[in-house]
Amino acid sequence: MAEEVENKEIDYSLNNPDTLTKYKTAAAISQRVLEAVTGWCVEGETIVSVCQRGDKLLDEEIAKVYKGKKIAKGISHPTTVSPSSYVTPYTPLASDAEEAAVTLKAGDAIKIQLGAQIDGFGTIVCDTIIIPSKSNQGDKHPEQEANLLLACHYANEVLLRLIVPPGLLASGTEEEKKKAAAQKPVSQSQITNILQKVVESFGCNLVESTTCWQFERNEIEGQKKIVLAPGEGVKGEGSPDVGEVWGIEMGVSLGSGKVKTLNNRATLHRRTTTTYGLKRPSSRSTLSEIVKKFGTFPFSLRQLDDERAAKVGVVECVRTGVVRQYEVVGDKDGADVARVFSTVALTKNGITRLTGPPTPNLEAFKTDKKITDEEVLKILEQPIARNTGNKSKNKKKKPAKKAGEEEGKTEA
Template sequence: MADESSAAAAAAAPTAKPQAEEVDYTLNNPDVLTKYKDAAVIAHKVLEAVSKLAVDGATILSLCQAGDKMLDEETAKVHKGKKISKGIAFPTTVSPNDILTPYTPLSTDAGEAGITVSNGDVLKIQLGAQIDGFPAIVSDTIVVGEESNESNDLILATHYCNEALLRLMIPADIHPSNTPEKPYKVPSSYEITEKLKKIAAAYGCTLVESTTSFVFARNEIEGKKRLVILPGEGIPKSEGTPEVGEAWGVELSLSKGGGKVKEVPGKRATLHRKTDTKFSLKRDSSRATLNEVIKKFGTFPFGLRQLDDERTAKAGILECVRSNLFRQFEVLGDKDGAATSRLFTTIAITKNGITKLAAPPAPDFEKITSDKKIEDESILELLALPLRAESKASKKKKKKTAKKEDAE
């Protein structure tokens, strides 16, 4: 009887549910890296298209709208049939000349909607795509029409500073110069800043204060780790260092002025991002805006023009910002009114080194020339450092080519 009672009790007891397998969302999961790369392909394609559209007379609004339309269309084409989020990780923004931060005007603001670009303008174009929450964001600085000596210096300085910064971010354990006899020491943010200052100065440029790079994660473009170049007053300092297995969004900005920033008068903040703050909203327009943002963008940045009704969004956003539900990106510019540049590179750090996932194209060195150059030997050695260790397949291919050339 006792055995029968025990059996009956066991049969009546609820069956324990099998635990869901925990998904690895780091770069150790090949599927994660694939999604980053797929998003990067889209970001590159759209950046190239928007850059070509940036001609004399084009409106900034039309460039932003074209970029976002392409981002939506291209992300819809990949990973079909899978229940994953896809879309814009960073809306298309175009910041002209002294405007430094990402800028995207509204169609309902007649004055800003009609702003056009002209030959000689220095434009910072930034955008990004995401697949399953894994973002690839990229920014490039281009000149509309013919370049000038001043813009050439700015573009070259920014390119070389960016290349140096990436090399200064290589973790110690995979750094090419790291040996048991002489372990490599990762430079501090101060040491990184000083190196970059030298490069910028060689071309008559300055670093922009408080330019910040963040570690990336799924649905997160501003992780806990950050690298701050030339931190300004009241700005959080660098925290943590890059490690193998991480993705980072690396930002770099230079100026032909003093590198100090200020709010641009008359420019509405139209770029926002949802925070983790919880708050009960009172207005219907505010609740509608919050719900639409959560559904469409999650925690990724968005422009007010991307919402269904700009006018409702402009009203609803106010309470959301006051309640700290949304953080708004102020429109900042160079304090001296000088031309500025910005590059943004999404990188993956693996045991083989740093891979540029989404990166601005290198300048056309035949067209963009300067009478200035870098002469510091330590900087030149840094720039010559490979970002990645050469793979066995690549070494094998080089040997074959060398043998073939010797035979010929």
């Protein structure tokens, strides 16, 4: 009982330096594994094998930190590899022969997503890569692929700048700072409109209902969320504030951006806060393993001890609302989709990128399209954090085509 009282008094906010340290430790693992998994994604490789190897490496890397301490740690998001037109994370099962045989194809826009958590502080990262052909790995990206990746990159950069709380990075007199801080945050509809301008510059559209969530301890879908290009009946609520951690998602399509549910088996799940007296022994056994291994973080059925038994046991869990299943969603037109995901912390110095897609090599993109909208270009020139002296201050101004190339991760 004394231990329970003590735990309640622990400050798990970013005011506690230990919280940010744990986030950064989990983030470093996520980034390392993302880099490794990216290297494994080659033409002819099966998606299920990449996912399995990714989770194995996550477990190995997580085991190296906080050794001997009574701190829960594990995977905050299993390794998923989503083919070109898929919007949501995809992780097939070895026991489903047809899907287990799906291989990576040259030219596919592959979305790789994964994450680690330390003491319930989860980080997630996602990047989109184009699978190179074995015969021409050194070539530049064709124009359509280039436009898709550039649209996603720049839209993500603009979004990060739009969520910085008003006045946080303001300079000048105290009166000027107060005036800047008194401004209202950019509304979610305004954010969508600005981002649509960005992606339209490259002939693309935002993916319907792309969602950014506030992260909390043991929770990757907090109370506040930002919904971009919301579908019917979908609505965001709230905006980021100092002291919060957010998962920032950006989805861009070469098609209309509208989505549909695909016929694939739902294999990605997450435990909810709903309680229910499950009737089947197999269901109770499955739920017990879920609680023990994953807590409230997402998991794949292939991560359970017996994959086939899990497919049976999870049915009642989902039907009663004890477990949520994530449907496999794809682009309604079957068009290529790019998606990136970053975990960021908002501090008094601005945004700290905990995880995020690597900065793309802009020289590898072959396209005549570029951003010309003055409002967007002005936003891209804004910083996302104060320069604390850790980074070089002398940077040449970039031409319009490269406007918005990120300055690198800025420490809090």
